Amino acid sequence: MERYSHTAPPPTAASGVPVPERKSFAAQPDLQADCGSCFGLCCVALPFSRSSDFPVDKSAGTPCGNLREDFRCGIHERLRDQGYNGCTVFDCFGAGQKVSQVTFKGVSWREEPDSARAMFEVLPVVRQLQELLKYTAQALDLPAARPVHRDLRHAYERIDALTRETVESLLAVDVDALRGEVNPLLLRASELARAVVPGRRKNHRGANLMGARLRGAKLRGASMRGALLIAADLSDADLRDADLIGADMRDTDLCGADLRGALFLTQPQLNAARGDARTKVAHPLEHPSHWAG
Template sequence: MPQEREFPTDGPSASPDRDRPDLQADCGSCFGLCCVALPFAASADFAVNKDAGQPCTNLQADFRCGIHTRLRESGFPGCTVFDCFGAGQKVSQITFGGQDWRQAPDTARQMFDVFPVMRQLHELLRYLTEALTLPAARPIHSELRNALNDTDRLTRGSAETLAQVDVAALRDDINALLLRTSELARADVPGRKRNHRGADLIGAKLKGADLRGANLRGAYLIAADLGNADLRAADLIGADFRDTDLSGADLTGTLFLTQPQLNAAKGDATTKLPPTLTRPAHW
């Protein structure tokens, strides 16, 4: 069992991507788990149906995707917006000790069942790590740090232990901390801050909107027009950005924005991004 670690926190220069490379997908160290363990249905996101536990027909013998460089044009844009946050290599190399499901088919089902649990735990680790980089959240840094270390400890347990994790309860507890983090971080934003938490904003016309410090947690922004909108310090955790127009929008300083959310959206060269995220190739 790897040695448990305590994670550093403070510093405005810290970032969940630079300081926690284990929260970034390393497909070369994974046994193609996202291409096998998870189901998908024929839709605008996937060209075919696939059951959980069934390998995608594009998965090669070396666990790499045979159409990785042309996923969108091949009818699999859904694959381009998925991120395991490093869960794939954790399950492959730590939970199952580097033994893949093809070599040990008797462990395949257990590996496939554990992967979605690990993915959710790693997503929580990613948010907690970001929360600990925010100076405004210092009043609750000790609580955030404890939650992060406890969650990381869970990810290093056995497959049997992981299968028993009550992820829903854990998410509720950590979400309460993240909400407090958000409130602290947005408190200094001047003016009246919009509350669109969980709102249906599908196709909304928000071009040029002042959304500084807004609460957009879990908002449905599918195909919304956010061109030239100011989203600085907005809480974007769980917001659905599929086909959202972010052309010219200012996303610097946003809270809990992830690469998959950006990958699902539309933007351009004038979209301002946080330094820890990458401009999608299809923009």
Template sequence: MHDESLRADCSSCFGLCCVALPFARSADFALDKAAGRPCPNLSEDFRCGIHSRLRGEGFTGCTVYECFGAGQKVAQVTYGGRSWRQEPATAEEMFAVFPVVRQLHELLWYMTEALSRPAAEPVHEELRKLLERTEALTREGPQALLALDVAELRDEVNVLLLRTSELVRAGAGRKQRDRRNADLMGAKLKGADLRGANLRGAYLIGADLRGADLGRADLIGADLRGADVRGARLATSLFLTQFQVNAARGDAATTLPEALSRPDHWRAARP
């Protein structure tokens, strides 16, 4: 469903997420770091010096983050394999370009999934055209990328994703209450039948979703940080991303879409 260009390949990147992005001391990060400043754990070869023990060292946020392949696109395509260390004059610009391309790749991820859904066939032609246009934008030069109105493009894509959602969720064969942007933090939803639910942008932080059925549920933008999805059925959920899966708490019984991987920390988690 998704090609490898939409998955992070850290070996082909210049540690861009470890430099370009800021983070603050919190439960997710052990220290403060300003945008554009390399993380102290970033090695000279652009690899993380504590990758195997990030959670234990207080960098849970790093194990959750997903760039949708934007890192290697910026490193190898936009800047032709020339790193910010090799050419320091490009650093500030490169760090500004990275989040733009990351947003474009996220849109590509959603459109690619929409094209894989037979129920969304009525909008496939429009989706293909917009996907091709978006992919072409990711190959533009730095100045064109920085001048791009990503919000305008996102609105255009969202029209087709909303239609996709309606078509896919209708296939669940049951009418669900609209829970778009709903505050479901800590909600007790163990074993809930959420097939076909509209959970776009819902706050599911710390929610108990053990054994819940989220088949064909729209999860685009849903906040799953700390959500307990052990045994939950997510294999046919709509617009679920690796970022969301990484943020949740699952186990071997949790079913996932084929395009997503089971996080290492799920295996280490205790009941």
């Protein structure tokens, strides 16, 4: 599997001594799912219906039949074989462990059944906040977006503080309004980052590209924000530095595509797509286990 970093090699001082590389905001553990520190919340709180993604129906608040007593999945290595494709594309962005260990201070819904309903209700809220945190962190990793870094830092600190609030405060958060405040900063960061890309940058923002044949397309620095890319053929496409925030990439063919430095690309988007060993992604993103070798 090929993995690339979008960051430049560590700079070297005049003395020849390497300067420590700045840590990535987006790669910090707080923004990555840690199932070992979670009470299996996504396996209980969230509903799903029998479909191509799930073999059975499950209502919200009902534990999945595969959830073990230790909160681990009993078929984790065989999810796709058992028809649970939906589980393999889900990512809580660290919300599960934050709700488990911060909001409810490490006391599970099995230990305190009376807390179950509140725990399950607050998970989707914290997940949305963590996703917004992830995007903000990714913007802070863009050197070209320095003009808005100060505002992005303030936004990050504000959102992070919200994720650590009480259940009552979290349930009262207007996530849509908050997203409306942060989105202009993310858009400006994207514009600044893509402005340094040479050549003409295509604009497919919000475009319906379902099933589109874009094999080998030159889309470096393009805006694909909110684009519908379901089942689109983007094999061997150049998507370096393209803005993919909110793009629907279910069953998108990314075999051989170059996604190094793609802006606001998330692991769930990759998980929902199809790729192979030639697909290039940047750390901390990874090739999904179900991709072709």
